[in-house]
Amino acid sequence: MMTEASPPARNTRLVTPRLNTVADMRPADDFLERPQKVVATNVNFYYGSHQALHDISLRMPQNCVTALIGPSGCGKSTFLRCLNRMNDMIEGTRVEGTILLEDIDIYRPRTDVVELRKRVGMVFQKSNPFPKSIYENVAYGPRVAGVKQRSILDGIVEQSLRRSALWEEVSDRLDQSALRLSGGQQQRLCIARALATDPDVLLMDEPASALDPKSTARIEDLIFELKDTYTIVIVTHNMQQAARVSDQTAFFYEGRLVEAGATTDLFTKPRQKQTEEYITGRFG
Numbered sequence: 001m002m003t004e005a006s007p008p009a010r011n012t013r014l015v016t017p018r019l020n021t022v023a024d025m026r027p028a029d030d031f032l033e034r035p036q037k038v039v040a041t042n043v044n045f046y047y048g049s050h051q052a053l054h055d056i057s058l059r060m061p062q063n064c065v066t067a068l069i070g071p072s073g074c075g076k077s078t079f080l081r082c083l084n085r086m087n088d089m090i091e092g093t094r095v096e097g098t099i100l101l102e103d104i105d106i107y108r109p110r111t112d113v114v115e116l117r118k119r120v121g122m123v124f125q126k127s128n129p130f131p132k133s134i135y136e137n138v139a140y141g142p143r144v145a146g147v148k149q150r151s152i153l154d155g156i157v158e159q160s161l162r163r164s165a166l167w168e169e170v171s172d173r174l175d176q177s178a179l180r181l182s183g184g185q186q187q188r189l190c191i192a193r194a195l196a197t198d199p200d201v202l203l204m205d206e207p208a209s210a211l212d213p214k215s216t217a218r219i220e221d222l223i224f225e226l227k228d229t230y231t232i233v234i235v236t237h238n239m240q241q242a243a244r245v246s247d248q249t250a251f252f253y254e255g256r257l258v259e260a261g262a263t264t265d266l267f268t269k270p271r272q273k274q275t276e277e278y279i280t281g282r283f284g
């Protein structure tokens, strides 16, 4: 487990002074050769007449962590929400282009959006457990999906809590209110809730930004473990976090994708001047 004294280190040789404490190099691997789980092509997105995304094309390989970085308002969350059609809930929005989940265009008219959101789960910046027990929070999704048998629900709850690294802390108090958990535990509970519907892809919108360093390290460790099973896309303001947890990083600026590539490459030899200026802290 990572501690504040020894910062978590996944990638190294980062160009910026702010990142050069990272120690054990994990070389830019072969992740681009892995099957593509989600492929966005020429995506434009509009809030009414305001175009928030311009011609975004990005491949998100299976069992990889893709980090979306960039200054506030550059479209990271908007793009993330396009991946499970969460933006559909915002009136007056429009999307163009294609987003494939494996071979399926998620914006084709006959897509079952509820089913899509089960396959592409989401965890938000602020943990948002229901005011119910720990058990009921995790069992909620499977129950809505029609699972009624208690023994099956018990199994799903245990497995989801184990995968979110919370089981050991709560197994003896599953009936207790989720609101009595700490902030970090609540966020891991929300991850368990997302895992309970057996997704393929996990979208995380700044999942640790409201947490203390220790809880943040816990979430980062968890992300690293979860990618063995899931494909993860994470929005983060924290470049060190992107460097620690991701395989691929995509840098957004003013609604455009400036560059994307292996995280080690993007932080050590960015191709675009704007990227270099951002990661070295010259703006943003």
Ligand SMILES: Nc1ncnc2c1ncn2[C@@H]1O[C@H](COP(=O)(O)OP(=O)(O)OP(=O)(O)O)[C@@H](O)[C@H]1O
Pocket (backbone or CB within 6 Å): 047, 050, 052, 070, 071, 072, 073, 074, 075, 076, 077, 078, 079, 090, 237
């Ligand atoms: N619900 C909305 N209605 C109208 N415009 C919106 C809405 N949500 C976001 N926007 C606009 O879309 C653009 C992109 O916003 P978005 O939240 O995706 O950026 P971001 O990079 O995630 O920002 P931050 O890092 O501050 O969360 C911004 O100009 C923002 O004002």
